[in-house]
Amino acid sequence: MAKPVHTHSWQPVYASKTVTDYKQVCITRCSACGADITGHASEHRKQEALAGNNAGSYETYETVACGSHTERYVTGYRCSCGATK
Numbered sequence: 001m002a003k004p005v006h007t008h009s010w011q012p013v014y015a016s017k018t019v020t021d022y023k024q025v026c027i028t029r030c031s032a033c034g035a036d037i038t039g040h041a042s043e044h045r046k047q048e049a050l051a052g053n054n055a056g057s058y059e060t061y062e063t064v065a066c067g068s069h070t071e072r073y074v075t076g077y078r079c080s081c082g083a084t085k
Contacts, residue, residue: 011077030048
C-alpha cells in the first residue's frame with residue numbers, strides 16, 4: 001500500500017521592523033546663536049538685543065522625526081510538516 005502523498009500548505013512567516021516617520025516643518029532660528037525660537041521668537045530677540053547681539057531671525061524648513069510605525073513583511077514560508085522555503 002502506497003504512503004499518502006503530503007501536499008504542502010505554505011503559510012507566510014512574518015517579521016516586523018519599526019520605521020521612523022518624518023515631516024517637513026517651518027522652524028524659526030535666531031540669527032545670532034542659531035537656536036530654535038519657534039513660538040517664543042520675540043522673547044528670545046529681546047534677550048539677544050539686551051546682550052548686544054543681532055536680534056534677527058530667519059525661517060527654514062527642516063525634516064524632523066514625528067513618530068514611528070511598524071511594518072510587517074514576509075521572510076519566507078513554512079508548512080505544517082516543518083518544511084520551509
